[in-house]
Amino acid sequence: MHFYLREFESRNTWYPAFGMEKISSNMTLHGWNQPDKLKFNASSGFFGGAIDLLIKYKFLKNGDKTIRALSANIGIVAKTEGFLIEEAALGNHVGLRFGMSIWIK
Numbered sequence: 001m002h003f004y005l006r007e008f009e010s011r012n013t014w015y016p017a018f019g020m021e022k023i024s025s026n027m028t029l030h031g032w033n034q035p036d037k038l039k040f041n042a043s044s045g046f047f048g049g050a051i052d053l054l055i056k057y058k059f060l061k062n063g064d065k066t067i068r069a070l071s072a073n074i075g076i077v078a079k080t081e082g083f084l085i086e087e088a089a090l091g092n093h094v095g096l097r098f099g100m101s102i103w104i105k
Contacts, residue, residue: 008083010035012043026054026075034082038090050079050087056101068103 008015017032030050035042054075062068075097083090 008032008034010040010042012041013045015045026056028052028054030079030084032082032084038083046081048080048082050077050084052077054097066105068105070103071101073097073099073101 004019006017008017013035015033015035017030019028019030028051030052031047032049033045033047035045052075054073056071056073058069058071060067060070076094077084077087077097078094079087079089079092081091087093087095089095
C-alpha cells in the first residue's frame with residue numbers, strides 16, 4: 001500500500017491533496033481541496049476527487065539486466081472538477097488511458 005500527502009499553494013491559501021494506491025489492484029484514489037474556479041487569487045476552495053483504475057500486463061521480465069521489465073497499460077479515470085496531474089480536463093471527466101511502463105535498475 002502506498003500513501004501520499006501534498007499541498008498546492010495559491011497566492012493566499014494552501015490546498016491539501018492526498019491519495020492511496022493499492023499496488024496489487026493498481027487502484028488509486030485522489031482527493032483535493034483547490035481554489036474556487038481554480039483562480040490563483042482565490043481565498044476559498046472546493047473539494048474534489050478521482051478514482052483511477054490501471055491494468056498492467058508485464059512482459060520481457062529480465063531479472064539481472066538494466067531493463068527489468070516492460071508493461072502494456074490500460075486504465076480508466078473518473079474525476080470531479082479540479083486539477084489532477086496528467087489529466088487535461090479541468091471539469092468533471094471520465095477518460096481512458098493507454099501506455100507503457102519500463103522498470104529499470
